[in-house]
Structure formats: C-alpha cells, structure tokens
Amino acid sequence: MDELGERKIKILDAIIRTYLETGEPVGSRTISKYTDLNLSSATIRNEMSDLEELGYIVQPHTSAGRIPSDKGYRFYVDHLLKNKDKEISDMKDFVIEHTERMENVLKQVARTLAQSTNYATMITSPKYSANKVKFIQLSQLDDNQLLAVIVMEANVVKNKIIPLEEPLDNEALLRLNVLLNSTLNGLSIPEINLATISKMKEQAGDYSDIVGIVLDAVSETLSQEELEIYTSGATNIFKYPELSDSQKASELIYTLEEKQQLATLVSDSLSDEAGTGIQVYIGNESPIQTMKDCSVVTATYELSQGVKGTVGIIGPKRMDYEKVMGSLKELTTQLDGIFKKPSQ
Amino acid sequence: MDELGERKIKILDAIIRTYLETGEPVGSRTISKYTDLNLSSATIRNEMSDLEELGYIVQPHTSAGRIPSDKGYRFYVDHLLKNKDKEISDMKDFVIEHTERMENVLKQVARTLAQSTNYATMITSPKYSANKVKFIQLSQLDDNQLLAVIVMEANVVKNKIIPLEEPLDNEALLRLNVLLNSTLNGLSIPEINLATISKMKEQAGDYSDIVGIVLDAVSETLSQEELEIYTSGATNIFKYPELSDSQKASELIYTLEEKQQLATLVSDSLSDEAGTGIQVYIGNESPIQTMKDCSVVTATYELSQGVKGTVGIIGPKRMDYEKVMGSLKELTTQLDGIFKKPSQ
C-alpha cells in the first residue's frame, strides 16, 4: 500500500475512473489532460510504467493504453472509493408492496435492483435456521392422508401431506397435536435432536410409529432449508461489450439461470467480517469460475433474530462500485422494514 | 397446396430437410445429388425458381442457395412431417421423482426437456380453475393472527395468514370451521358466488364480519390462480448462429427471463383445435415479437378433471420439428402419471 507515492495513487485513481467510464484502455495523454496534476504525458508514462511493474495496471498489448488489473481494482475498492453517502432520493423506487408473499417480494427486489443498476442481480431467501417452531397442526385430510402444517416464528408456513395406512381416530389426532406442540414449540431446528425425538416416540405409545413418520416429515420439511435464489437482469450483461461475446455471455447467463453455483457466494458472504456486510469479489477472487471477468458485490440483509439472506450484484469488473455499494447498503436497510408484516 | 406438383413437393421437402440439418442455404446441385429424382441441377434450378415465385423458399441474396420461408416451413409442418411414432426409448430420461413439490417437478421437467432437445423450454403450472375445494381449516396462530389452510382436490395446499383484532374463542373457531367446510367443500372456484357468500354470512351470525374477512382471504387465495411459468435452457439458443448475435440473443433471453409475455402462448394453446393439442408457431406467427426468428412448439398437458397446463419449446425456425413434436407428445402423456401422487 505504501509502495505507492501520493502522485502514483492519484494517477492510478484517474486511470481507473476513466476506464470505468469508457471501458477503453486509457493512455498517458488522456491522464495528462484529465488530472489537475499538470504533468506532461511523458511523465505520466514513466509513472504508468512503474505502476505496471507494481502490478496495478496492465497493457492489453504493446502500444495500447493501460487498464486496471485485479490488484488495481482491489486497491481502488479498498482505498480510493469515497463512500460519499449517496443521495438516497434516487433509490426510492424501492417502494415495494409488502403484503405479498415473500417469494414475490424477493423477485421484485431483484428486478428493481437490476433495473436501477443495469447489472445482473441475485437475492436469496433468508435462512431461517435460527428460527423457532411456533405452531404445528395435523389434520385428517381424507381416509389415508394426513396434512401437517408447520408455522415458524417469522410466520413462514410449510405444508406436508403424509400418506397413511389407515385413518386416525379423533382422539389420537388430538393427542398427537398436543404432543407435537408441547414438545416442539419454541425449538429451533438444530435443537430438535435425537433425544427429543425418542422421548416423543415414547410418549406417543401406540402411535409411536406414526409419530416417527410425522417427525420424519416435519424434520424433512423444516430442514429442507431450501435456499431459494432469485436472479434478474441477466441480459444486462449485454450492455458491456467485454462480456457480450457468445461464449462468455452464454456461460454467465447459464450460471445465473441454473443458480446452484450462486449459492457459493452466499455462505462466504454470510461469514461477514468487515462491519458493512458488503463483500466485493473482483475477477478471480470470485469462487465461480465463469465470473472471472466479472466483479460480484454481495451484501447481507438481516431481518430479525439472525434471519439472514444475501443480495448480490454481478457486473463487469469496471462496474460503478460507488453506486453499487451505495445501492446495496440502502437496500439492505430498507429490506428490514419490508418484512415486518405477516407474509407466507 | 395443390399449386405444387408432386415433383415440386419432393424438391421442397429435400430443401427443407437439408436446411434443417446444415443451417446453410441449399443450392440446386446439392438437391440434384441428394434426391433420387435423377434430375440435373439445371432442372432443379428451374423448379426452385418456381418455388421461390410461389413463396415457399427465399434467396438470402443473389447467387446464394435457397432457404425455406415461413410459408415453406408451414407447408412442411402441415404436410410433409411424417409423424413416425418416435422410438420412445430415447425419451426415457423423463424419469422424475414425483414425491417433490409440484414447483420442483415442473422446474425439473423444463430442465430435462431443455437438455434432451437442446432448445429453450417453458412450462406452466396447471390451471386449477375447475378444481374443487376439498378441505378448509382455520387455526388460531396467536392472539391476533388466524391461519387459514385450504386444500384443493389435487392436493394443492394454500395458506393465508389473517390478521385479527381480538382472538376468537374455541367454540367460535369450531363453528366457523364447520360452516366453511360444509358450505364450500366440493365447490369449484367459479361456483363460489355472491349468493353462497351472503348465505354464509347470515349463518355466521355474530361472526359475520369475520366470515367476510376469511372469505375474502379464501377467495383471494384461491383466485390468485397465479400462472407460474418456468423456463430452462435459455442459453441453448447460443447453439444456433442465426440467433446468437447480441441483439437477438439479448431480447430472446430477456423474454424468457421475464416470462410474462410467454403467457400469451398459453391461452392460445389451451384453446386446442386439432386433436393433438400441439401447436406450432413459425416466425411471425408467434404472438411474441422477439420470437419472430424462432419457432415455438407448444403442447397442452392435462391432468385429471380439466386441469391443464402448457409446455413449450422455443428454438430456431430450423428446429427438428419431428423430434420436438415427438418429445412433447411423449412428455404430455407421461406428465399425467407424474402427478398422481400427493404433492403440494
């Protein structure tokens, strides 16, 4: 970091900012005019030569201007980005009806974010692992089907239909319901362990096998922990020529469409370290191979009680980091409010 | 149709089949050798000239071979396609776990179909409008929230959380449950009309306002009738050069990602006319503007009792119609079985 003098830093900053705008390699003459350093292009050339040797910029080919390397971007993001608190005004299109199902809210968030940033976006459903069981109910659907309804603290409702050999009588159903609720309510998923289960089976007496089936279904349902991922704006990548060739575009869009790989961005991002909850992956820093020519910025949004999700933006390396990080910060604070009301 | 003699038809057939394979304009010499007509290229040329005048084929430019026009493709699909009952063997990769939630099954179907055809695919959730209410249950979630669970005949479960001013006592809850079930069970959505509703409110007595809220919620939930559309294999279009340029690819993928426009393919397809339930849109025949360079083949799958959905394949005009239509026919019959088991 200190290997750079103040002047070199200014020049690097200028190079990167110019490149972010134009996407073209930037030459010494441009910098000479762009900055207020009042230096001739020749001097700039010397400095640029140094910067290249230090690995902050690279030349796509001899006699071309310079473009930032991953290291350059990294330096820019870490040290040069002024986190001027973005005018919040232009982010107010994040007014989202929060009466809808969560699924729709998340889709809408992804879409809005994609439209306002012109990058591809992703958002995951929140992880409820720390969430507690609030209410369980078994009902006799018909002679050989049982319906289990499970409600978690955050009002997330899950259903499971359980096939049955023969119908349960009313009394048994009642007993099971009481048993399930009294035992499981208030427990989070990791807290439902073998001991709890065997104790329940014991108490169920004649119906222990049914309890077994039900418990299996319940735990299966709960631990499904389906990390839903929603993406939007995949086609925005066509706005950036450096990502638009068939090969790259196809791979990238495929990754966004198939989604599983995106999950790797989540776990990393949830292990938040800095204060902001914002992570930036530049080029090969990303765990996803097909995104080596992209930058990915992820943020963690947190609802109540450790219920966390991830929202991310995928764009070219020369993305507008300032705007993106501002948008994400803004969004994550807003998301908090959106989920206050009951939703499925 | 009868404007074409037998020989012209044979030549048109040969042109189209050759073009489907190669994607290149096909010349008179190729046809002269390819067919068993034993005609010289010169004769073929004359015939091709006629075919062009009649609008079945076009020349991309002077001194290029001919490619089929939309009219040509249409003729091919309507008259030349031998519906040889495809060897079913190679379609057996449609083994799908049917224990999963329907949403996942549909996603999986779309994915599998995309992989096996190398085209983009879409599938809609089935329309349950003709489906009947099987079971309704209200439960007291906590002091000011009611949980409504509605199960339809096909075991589709819906939940709705209803905010409440003050808790209901147990007896009232019981009465409401009985009332709801006895009145609504067995009714399909269109059958729940104003008369039914006002009658229910009457019977509810003191709780008529609560019944109102519940009914609103129920009907809202039921009529949500969200036509979910799932797509897959969007990036397959990059396998066809004629669709791969940035502009077209971007528009197409956007349409597939945003999905609403795809709904227009559904309503049309549901108004089935031919016996097969398979519809083919060639180029501009499609209601979707961005698909003017594509062909779209849709099929209607029908579960029990008028519960219908649409599955479709989007590819280049020179798609393998035989294979595609075979796959769809095969798939729609198989889908029938897949949903037999309970699913959410």
Next chain:
DNA sequence: TATTAGCACTCCTATTTGATGAGTGCTAAC
C-alpha cells in the same frame, strides 16, 4: 534531479484489393 519534448517503433483497427467458389439465370442443343 525531476520533468519534458521529440522521435522511432509497435501493434491494433479499418479499409481496400483481389482471388475463390458457390450458385444462379439464361440460352441453345438434345
């Protein structure tokens, strides 16, 4: 010593040119 002007050099990009070849349309002969 740091800066700058000047210049040769590199190499990307766009444009031109010409050769090639596939394919056609037409005419005349079979």
Next chain:
DNA sequence: GTTAGCACTCATCAAATAGGAGTGCTAATA
C-alpha cells in the same frame, strides 16, 4: 421437357495497406 454450357453475381476470405494511438527511450531543459 430436360440438360449442358456459360456468363454473371455476390459472399467470404486472406493479404496488403494506411492510419493512428500509445509507448519507451534519449536528450535537452529547468
């Protein structure tokens, strides 16, 4: 009615060419 022959068109490709942006180096300058 069919075919051979031939002139013509036009996309495609490769090589050649010119232009220009930008560099690195050297020598002069403050």
